[in-house]
Amino acid sequence: MSEPTNPTDAPTLAVIGGGQLARMMQQAAVGLGVPIRLLAEGPGVSAAQVVRDPLVGDYRDLATLREVAADCAVVTFDHEHVPPEHLRALDAEGHACRPGPHALLYAQDKYEMRARLTELGAPCPRWALVDDVADVEKFAAVGDGLPVVLKTTRGGYDGKGVWFVRTPEDAAEAFASGARILAEERVDFVRELSALVARSPSGQVAAYPIVESRQRDGICHEVIAPAPAIDHNLAVEAQQLAIRIASELDVVGILAVEMFETSAGVLVNELAMRPHNTGHWSIDGAITSQFENHLRAVLDLPLGDPAPRSRWSVMVNILGGTVGRLYDGYPHVMARDSRIRVHLYGKSVRPGRKVGHVTAYGDDLEDVLTRARHAAGWFAGEIEEDA
Template sequence: MTFPVVGMVGGGQLARMTHEAGIPLGIRFRLLSDTPQDSAAQVVSDVVVGDYRDLDTLRTFARGCDVITFDHEHVPTAHLRALEAEGIPVRPGPDALEHAQDKGVMRARLDAIGVPCPRHRIVADPADVVAFAAEGSGFPVVLKTVRGGYDGKGVWVVDGADEAAEPFRAGVPVLAEEKVDFARELAANVVRSPHGQAVAYPVVESVQVNGVCDTVIAPAPGLDPDLAAAAQELALKVAAELGVVGHLAVELFETRDGRILVNELAMRPHNSGHWTMDGAVTSQFANHVRAVLDLPLGDPRPRPPWTVMANVLGGDYPDMYTAYLHCMARDPQLKIHMYGKDVKPGRKVGHVNTYGDDLADVRERAAHAAGYLRGTIQE
């Protein structure tokens, strides 16, 4: 067979869904997974179990692949540079990926290319946090470890010096940011190929609960068309300036005075793009596969007027399968995507997508299905 082999580092749900998108194209996948039980390892036939932090493991894994991509951003940058030096295509490459791995590097580069961000700087200790607060509007201040955080982990909102010690115990630099008084959170998802073709999905609203994405509404309701276009243009600019290949999610704050500020970057398929599996002509996963293989990109336009994604989090109701009967009978258009994970409280174990012409109805259906699967809704 002449069809290429895509090597996916990381065995989580993003790898699982990316593999699913490659099946109709005849693309073969090879997976480097932490354990045989990981989400993607359950469905990919060619699985290598090993530690992505070990260079020899990465080298051995990559020898059977035509291109390497990721479902997380934690592979050491030096290892990726070594693979590239040995002629192995890595997409996104280490020069780009470093901006998603290190928040300090990201902020410095975004400043340099004129991208609007919250006020920020690296701080040395709790006393420096107090100084940072005094330079602006005071407390509260957001503190982030520059590496390793996700889904609210590695992020603290502090109201004074007595609360600022915890982030420094991680032993990595700490970034201080102003706490933005935002109206809502948005996300601009784009995909870029090696030869520079790029597509932009509609800007979405992302609703967070306890630091974790709960619901995504596509497109963001009531968003000024000019601001939506500006957000798409900003994301495309970031992708081009940083040399991103593959999917880029730009998480944004919409401020109360009508501006957008960049919060975070993710260089992989992203939770804010899961709606595209059922709501767009070409999903984020299919376009990520196309991009890393340098194939022409697919149409990112939405199919229905509204699509809503709701994450299914684990609760005290472990047997979600028994809930399918009710959910599917109540809403025959409902799309359920489960990740094959053991159910643990607060853990993302799946998501649901609903779509239609009436936003209120679409939102209610998504919230009901996610709640019923979790066990927080009983009827």
């Protein structure tokens, strides 16, 4: 691959997708002196606002992908939706896709993921592919009966494409979507954990501390790093599991393994192969952020220390609420707490949309939680008080 002409001759990295993950990659890339060539869904999307000359186009179009990858030795992603056949084509033409299509498959298709993890002996909820309501009833009958969880094998995220099935009628709704459906037992979990690792093509792995993730309406809402009062052996088990999955699946970049903590140990819930919402705390809370380590990993540079800088970090998502202009939240939030870290993504506000996050860190978990919740709640318009 020829490299682009830029003053430093650093390699240019192609990034597919212009969401907030690409935006935060750009912040890290600016520091590293690595130029980013962005393929954005539209001229005004989150990352397109903050890079030079974004290419606006469709990531499902191979010619567009070729255009953005030209002069880039390495291609990486804001999301997991690029068609695998296009990734294989780019790879064959000398643009290393990281993670590669053979790995991304397991983040794109929940059936492939479950089948492979089961083969690896990784702990999963009981699961089966189901074709109709009768299959669901059969699956339920083997266990404790309904409820069970149905998921489309492809395309679901943030609670979309997931059905919590209490009655056969609920199941019918899932099949009405026409998608291929996976059934999973409903896990009686203590809490949700997330294990993030960065892995480079050379095989180096850096493991972030296990964090606790709290959902609201199926969307990650709050992350506490590290997971409070976690059993040491369980934390090590969860980190080792994530490292093993990253290695066996040949993931390059960040792998997030979302897990259920149960009384019997951990079960894998989901995989994501890109910087992940449960790792946003690392921007302010870790020595090396997940975004910088994602870039270092895909560029096959040595990884940075993922250790936390403070005893506790809490990240709370800012979800679009009743406040029209997020910027107007700054005077109150910043004056009230001069240590709070705010990240806004340049996105217009829609109810429930992730438009930013805040991070607080410190020695006292209750204090850190309270500060982060207050700031995020203020931006969302959930709190009223005299400023």
